[in-house]
Amino acid sequence: MFKTLLKVFIIIAVFTTISLVIPDGITADMDSAVQYFISNLYVLNSIMHVATFLTCLQIIVNFIFGACIFWFFHFIIKHTG
Amino acid sequence: MIGSYLSRPFDLEVGRGFDSLGGLMKKIYIITFFVLVMFFVFNNSASAIVYNESQISYVTLTGGGGSNPTQFLRPQIEGTLTSIKVYETGGDSSGALCIVQYNAKQTIPKVIYTGIEWGLCTAAWGTGQGLMTYQGSDFTELWYSGTATGSIAFKKDKFYGLIFYQGDTVLGSVFGGSYPQGRYYHRGEDNWDNAGNIGNVVAAYFEMVINGTIYNQYQNGIPTSTLMLPISDCAAGATFASSTLDMVRCSMGNFINGIFNNITGLIDKIISVIYGILRNIFPINIFSHIDNDFSVAVPTSAPDIVLSGAGLFGNRSYSFLASSTMDNAAASIGFDYKKIADYFMYIVTFGIMLLSTVLIVKHLKNDKTE
Numbered sequence: 001m002f003k004t005l006l007k008v009f010i011i012i013a014v015f016t017t018i019s020l021v022i023p024d025g026i027t028a029d030m031d032s033a034v035q036y037f038i039s040n041l042y043v044l045n046s047i048m049h050v051a052t053f054l055t056c057l058q059i060i061v062n063f064i065f066g067a068c069i070f071w072f073f074h075f076i077i078k079h080t081g
Numbered sequence: 082m083i084g085s086y087l088s089r090p091f092d093l094e095v096g097r098g099f100d101s102l103g104g105l106m107k108k109i110y111i112i113t114f115f116v117l118v119m120f121f122v123f124n125n126s127a128s129a130i131v132y133n134e135s136q137i138s139y140v141t142l143t144g145g146g147g148s149n150p151t152q153f154l155r156p157q158i159e160g161t162l163t164s165i166k167v168y169e170t171g172g173d174s175s176g177a178l179c180i181v182q183y184n185a186k187q188t189i190p191k192v193i194y195t196g197i198e199w200g201l202c203t204a205a206w207g208t209g210q211g212l213m214t215y216q217g218s219d220f221t222e223l224w225y226s227g228t229a230t231g232s233i234a235f236k237k238d239k240f241y242g243l244i245f246y247q248g249d250t251v252l253g254s255v256f257g258g259s260y261p262q263g264r265y266y267h268r269g270e271d272n273w274d275n276a277g278n279i280g281n282v283v284a285a286y287f288e289m290v291i292n293g294t295i296y297n298q299y300q301n302g303i304p305t306s307t308l309m310l311p312i313s314d315c316a317a318g319a320t321f322a323s324s325t326l327d328m329v330r331c332s333m334g335n336f337i338n339g340i341f342n343n344i345t346g347l348i349d350k351i352i353s354v355i356y357g358i359l360r361n362i363f364p365i366n367i368f369s370h371i372d373n374d375f376s377v378a379v380p381t382s383a384p385d386i387v388l389s390g391a392g393l394f395g396n397r398s399y400s401f402l403a404s405s406t407m408d409n410a411a412a413s414i415g416f417d418y419k420k421i422a423d424y425f426m427y428i429v430t431f432g433i434m435l436l437s438t439v440l441i442v443k444h445l446k447n448d449k450t451e
Binding site: 060064067 | 419422423426427429430433434437441445
């Protein structure tokens with residue numbers, strides 16, 4: 001139990017540090033590019049509902065990320081005897 | 082160990098941690114997985130009254146005869162929205178102030194989307210002024226007071242038309258009437274529709290209460306783009322590069338407040354806080370931008386794709402995906418191909434989710450028997 005908690009905290013600390021180190025500008029640029037791309041997808045609106053497509057995409061992406069987070073926990077618990 | 086695991090991600094024979102869990106713990110473990118994943122999926126549409134930042138895209142202040150609208154940016158905070166107030170005074174001719182909810186989720190069928198899609202506008206013609214608020218547990222009540230002569234509200238798929246309120250008295254309503262002046266959003270179309278000439282807004286005040294904190298913006302004179310900054314001490318959005326510890330503190334604070342302030346929403350609060358912490362602490366938090374990106378993205382006024390170029394296509398220009406032709410053709414034969422495509426996309430989406438879930442559960446069962 002203690003070992004598991006220790007691992008969890010170490011991993012939290014590592015990623016917290018990384019999140020503090022990476023400058024805002026990088027992620028802001030990424031966001032900007034992604035938003036620009038998504039916004040321009042609306043030119044396809046004459047042949048399909050782009051909003052629906054984006055919704056589906058977002059649902060899938062969120063699902064995958066949710067599964068990833070679960071798997072992250074699973075990984076820690078699985079490897080802590 | 083990590084390296085060996087990553088190099089053999091489907092090797093089920095390493096580790097006995099999961100196996101050592103009791104039967105009840107395993108059930109809780111798997112149920113937790115479903116709760117977490119489902120919350121991730123439906124996070125933005127899980128409750129009718131718990132709004133998050135993605136559900137309020139922007140507030141648009143129009144003025145100057147239909148000139149470019151000014152946007153009050155939405156507050157970058159998640160929480161329970163309990164009040165919206167819009168106050169504006171008309172200028173020499175008219176003024177219009179709209180709150181518009183727009184995001185990519187608008188076309189989600191009701192069976193999936195349980196939230197409220199709403200929008201409201203005030204319109205003060207002449208020298209009127211008005212105060213408009215949304216009240217009621219699900220914001221179905223529209224209250225209007227002041228001397229402004231008209232307002233327009235629409236909710237979900239229904240256009241409410243002109244509604245005249247004075248205090249708590251309905252002075253009259255014109256359902257299905259002609260569109261009033263103002264700038265509003267046509268549901269079902271991904272563009273703004275500017276109906277009529279829009280006059281000058283002399284002053285406007287916008288206020289919303291989220292988690293008991295007032296966020297407001299006062300606009301006086303010629304509209305200019307203004308950032309609405311949250312006045313809460315809570316970290317805003319807690320993006321990837323912001324302070325994670327602040328986010329934890331803030332989330333825990335919200336959690337504690339939630340216990341005392343909202344017993345009925347306790348479970349939702351707990352899940353929200355867990356979700357918030359996980360999203361912002363774990364590596365996955367780099368992807369927390371995804372929701373923001375989807376919500377911020379708005380339809381551009383970009384034209385249809387135009388193929389042209391010197392020496393190309395015989396120096397002709399070809400308009401690709403012209404918007405009206407296919408729509409007209411579909412309408413003339415009564416075949417809404419876009420709707421069919423919507424159903425297809427949803428079926429594919431949930432098919433992918435279903436298959437993925439089956440795969441994961443299968444993997445977990447294999448874990449148990451190893």
